[in-house]
Amino acid sequence: MACVRQLLSFFFFIILMIPLLTTLAAATSNISLPGCPSKCGKVTIPYPFGMGNGCYREGFQITCDESMTHPRAILFRNEKHNNDVELINVNITTGEARVLNKKISYVCFNGTSRNISGGLMFLRYSPFVFSNQQNKFVAIGCRTLAYIASQAKPNSMYFSGCVSTCSSRNSTTGDGGPCNGLGCCQAAIPAGLTLYSVFWSNTFNDAWRFNPCSYAMLVEDGWYKFQVQDLTGLDFYERNKNGVPVVLNWAIRGSPCQDGLMKSHDTACRSRHSFCHNTRNGNGYLCQCRQGYEGNPYLTGGCIDIDECKSLDKYPCSSNAICMNSDGNFTCSCPKGTYGNPYVNDGICIKIPEKFSHHARVILGSTLGGATILILGILVVMYIQCKKRMEEKEEYQKYYQMMNDHLRVFSRKQLENATNNFNEANVLGEGGQGKVYKGLLENNQVIAIKKARAVEETQREEFVNEIILLSQINHKNIVRLLGCCLEVKIPMLVYEFVPNGTAYHLLHRNKTSPISLGTRLNIALESAVALDYIHSSISRTIIHGDIKSANILLDADYTVKVSDFGASSVVPADEIIELVHFSRGYLDPECLYTQIITKNSDVYSFGVVILELFTRMEAVYLDEKGERQALATSFLSKARTNEHRKMLDVDLISNNGKVIEILDKICAIVGQCLSPKGDDRPTMSQIVQELQKIARLHNSMLGFQSDSEEAGS
Numbered sequence: 230m231a232c233v234r235q236l237l238s239f240f241f242f243i244i245l246m247i248p249l250l251t252t253l254a255a256a257t258s259n260i261s262l263p264g265c266p267s268k269c270g271k272v273t274i275p276y277p278f279g280m281g282n283g284c285y286r287e288g289f290q291i292t293c294d295e296s297m298t299h300p301r302a303i304l305f306r307n308e309k310h311n312n313d314v315e316l317i318n319v320n321i322t323t324g325e326a327r328v329l330n331k332k333i334s335y336v337c338f339n340g341t342s343r344n345i346s347g348g349l350m351f352l353r354y355s356p357f358v359f360s361n362q363q364n365k366f367v368a369i370g371c372r373t374l375a376y377i378a379s380q381a382k383p384n385s386m387y388f389s390g391c392v393s394t395c396s397s398r399n400s401t402t403g404d405g406g407p408c409n410g411l412g413c414c415q416a417a418i419p420a421g422l423t424l425y426s427v428f429w430s431n432t433f434n435d436a437w438r439f440n441p442c443s444y445a446m447l448v449e450d451g452w453y454k455f456q457v458q459d460l461t462g463l464d465f466y467e468r469n470k471n472g473v474p475v476v477l478n479w480a481i482r483g484s485p486c487q488d489g490l491m492k493s494h495d496t497a498c499r500s501r502h503s504f505c506h507n508t509r510n511g512n513g514y515l516c517q518c519r520q521g522y523e524g525n526p527y528l529t530g531g532c533i534d535i536d537e538c539k540s541l542d543k544y545p546c547s548s549n550a551i552c553m554n555s556d557g558n559f560t561c562s563c564p565k566g567t568y569g570n571p572y573v574n575d576g577i578c579i580k581i582p583e584k585f586s587h588h589a590r591v592i593l594g595s596t597l598g599g600a601t602i603l604i605l606g607i608l609v610v611m612y613i614q615c616k617k618r619m620e621e622k623e624e625y626q627k628y629y630q631m632m633n634d635h636l637r638v639f640s641r642k643q644l645e646n647a648t649n650n651f652n653e654a655n656v657l658g659e660g661g662q663g664k665v666y667k668g669l670l671e672n673n674q675v676i677a678i679k680k681a682r683a684v685e686e687t688q689r690e691e692f693v694n695e696i697i698l699l700s701q702i703n704h705k706n707i708v709r710l711l712g713c714c715l716e717v718k719i720p721m722l723v724y725e726f727v728p729n730g731t732a733y734h735l736l737h738r739n740k741t742s743p744i745s746l747g748t749r750l751n752i753a754l755e756s757a758v759a760l761d762y763i764h765s766s767i768s769r770t771i772i773h774g775d776i777k778s779a780n781i782l783l784d785a786d787y788t789v790k791v792s793d794f795g796a797s798s799v800v801p802a803d804e805i806i807e808l809v810h811f812s813r814g815y816l817d818p819e820c821l822y823t824q825i826i827t828k829n830s831d832v833y834s835f836g837v838v839i840l841e842l843f844t845r846m847e848a849v850y851l852d853e854k855g856e857r858q859a860l861a862t863s864f865l866s867k868a869r870t871n872e873h874r875k876m877l878d879v880d881l882i883s884n885n886g887k888v889i890e891i892l893d894k895i896c897a898i899v900g901q902c903l904s905p906k907g908d909d910r911p912t913m914s915q916i917v918q919e920l921q922k923i924a925r926l927h928n929s930m931l932g933f934q935s936d937s938e939e940a941g942s
């Protein structure tokens with residue numbers, strides 16, 4: 230049914246596209262009303278602004294003054310020519326207009342007489358207000374107190390001002406420094422401001438010898454950069470005679486808009502693909518093109534479809550995918566026979582294995598032979614292929630989508646660059662399944678890349694499964710999978726880099742450096758917590774399958790990060806799997822004849838790891854006679870004659886009763902974990918609880934010890 234619908238919608242799509250394409254071709258990217266000039270000199274004048282009769286919306290008239298060498302766009306014309314307000318630019322998206330403010334106020338004093346030039350600017354009765362976000366009131370001078378008084382709302386005066394002091398030119402903030410009150414100062418202004426006037430305090434006037442003139446103005450935030458030279462004479466004023474930039478907010482004043490729609494027919498949002506939104510600075514609204522369109526929403530037909538496929542920097546679509554523009558949107562899809570998430574620029578579409586597409590191709594070939602029923606044939610093929618595609622899509626995109634939500638997909642090039650072409654010098658370790666390389670990404674992030682041995686096409690699906698499994702694990706004691714690379718025959722996994730080596734290194738590399746009981750308990754507990762987490766996740770049980778001290782990575786402060794889930798398997802709760810991947814010395818003997826591993830096998834291996842932690846002996850070691858011995862077997866046989874304590878690391882042996890108790894409890898856990906029958910072993914949750922108890926005992930012991938030491942000294 231879904232496919233029939235797809236075919237139908239395809240035909241309707243074609244029929245609908247014909248008139249649409251013609252209107253698209255007719256639409257132009259004009260920004261002014263038809264027949265109206267759109268530029269004055271270098272300034273673009275978008276509607277509702279305009280020049281000439283019928284070219285602007287009331288209140289947005291611009292006069293183009295061409296009497297000078299450079300044409301100037303005048304926003305507020307004044308009888309006195311030098312009081313004109315010149316427009317620099319307009320932004321119809323943000324509702325901002327940048328104009329030149331010629332009203333720099335100054336006060337000069339020569340010891341006896343004073344000259345003041347006031348600054349008054351008035352926008353009332355217009356759709357404009359001063360932007361409170363983009364402007365600052367700035368005063369320049371030493372011993373300067375300036376303020377603006379203004380009427381933001383009827384019947385309420387507002388004062389905004391600042392003080393700047395300096396005892397000499399040397400004691401200012403310095404050239405380019407912030408306006409923090411040493412040479413210059415600044416203050417915010419309120420919203421809704423349409424009128425302001427500058428006032429000066431005349432008590433601050435004894436600095437005239439080195440700073441004869443002070444200035445104050447409303448100006449675009451960030452425009453003014455302090456210069457010590459500005460404290461001299463009227464330099465600053467002369468330099469900026471043409472005005473300083475100030476930002477105005479404009480809007481369609483009057484009735485507000487609701488839910489993006491204007492009730493009245495008088496809406497300024499004329500484009501069919503536009504909506505309105507209320508402004509924050511003053512009453513009124515602005516129009517905006519809907520998502521997928523750009524242009525001028527104030528004009529009929531002004532919002533034009535964006536061809537997203539032409540600006541892939543803003544609308545990502547993988548280079549090997551098919552990008553199709555549509556009205557107000559676009560689609561980016563993987564070519565037939567591939568799958569993946571193409572909506573990323575370095576994304577990839579992966580070939581679907583042969584067995585999936587073969588069937589459809591055979592039907593296509595034979596049908597094309599009968600040319601007489603060509604049309605019918607195409608329909609049949611489309612239907613069949615559509616059904617196939619939907620099945621394939623469901624199967625693959627489900628996975629891929631899940632993967633893409635959690636993971637970053639790396640390109641081979643990125644990983645080659647990160648590892649210096651998989652240089653041997655970058656190898657961190659080598660295991661049964663492949664090599665692990667250290668890599669450095671462009672953003673200086675250090676990563677570990679696991680490059681697996683070649684995977685057959687049939688195993689690829691399994692591999693995808695595994696990546697999904699790993700990507701879902703988010704636990705502080707488990708190494709985080711950052712991403713993967715599927716572009717290559719040999720799949721690669723990218724992990725976070727854990728800097729401090731492994732528990733194996735810690736225990737066996739440098740046997741002379743002592744390891745405290747606390748550190749060992751912590752490593753045991755955190756590893757147990759991580760394994761408990763993967764064993765008891767609700768929907769699926771994950772079996773690690775290769776627990777050993779070399780797979781317990783250590784971060785700063787010996788924080789545990791369990792790694793290498795290469796042998797892991799996902800099983801529905803309470804099922805078992807057929808897979809034997811254990812490392813020597815850690816292998817559950819039960820697996821030898823059952824050939825299946827279960828959660829209990831992980832528990833056995835974990836028992837060996839704890840034993841390793843507290844004996845500091847390797848899982849397979851050479852005894853006094855030079856013969857290979859399994860640590861677990863030796864422990865169990867010694868335990869039978871109650872001699873197992875002699876195996877513990879001598880560093881740990883102590884007369885402290887609590888230490889003896891702790892070690893006994895540890896030996897008990899190990900004994901249970903190594904039970905020959907899997908069902909007799911404790912679960913990871915039970916082990917965690919037991920280790921937590923031991924950790925508390927250890928903590929209380931530390932507290933007790935330090936108390937007694939204090940008492941003794």
Ligand SMILES: *[C@@H]1O[C@H](CO)[C@@H](O)[C@H](O)[C@H]1NC(C)=O
Nearest residue numbers: 257258259260262263264265
């Ligand atoms: C804008 O419209 C005018 C006539 O209305 C036309 O001459 C001009 O080419 C158009 N400009 C653009 C950029 O389409």
Ligand SMILES: *[C@@H]1O[C@H](CO)[C@@H](O)[C@H](O)[C@H]1NC(C)=O
Nearest residue numbers: 318319320321322323324325
């Ligand atoms: C308007 O402002 C927006 C947001 O700052 C900016 O992205 C856009 O380029 C501006 N448009 C013009 C014409 O300056």
Ligand SMILES: *[C@@H]1O[C@H](CO)[C@@H](O)[C@H](O)[C@H]1NC(C)=O
Nearest residue numbers: 337338339340342343344441
């Ligand atoms: C005040 O202005 C007059 C005329 O421009 C000028 O001659 C005089 O020097 C100024 N006085 C001060 C204190 O700047």
Ligand SMILES: *[C@@H]1O[C@H](CO)[C@@H](O)[C@H](O)[C@H]1NC(C)=O
Nearest residue numbers: 337338339340341342343344
């Ligand atoms: C200050 O300026 C006034 C008027 O411009 C002038 O009469 C007076 O002599 C000046 N005083 C000094 C100390 O220069």
Ligand SMILES: *[C@@H]1O[C@H](CO)[C@@H](O)[C@H](O)[C@H]1NC(C)=O
Nearest residue numbers: 395396397398399400401439
């Ligand atoms: C300002 O600094 C300069 C050089 O650092 C120095 O020569 C001058 O005497 C100082 N002036 C004052 C008033 O401190």
Ligand SMILES: *[C@@H]1O[C@H](CO)[C@@H](O)[C@H](O)[C@H]1NC(C)=O
Nearest residue numbers: 519520521556557558559560
């Ligand atoms: C564009 O298409 C995508 C996928 O079909 C859809 O999720 C999205 O909402 C669409 N965007 C717009 C603005 O219509």
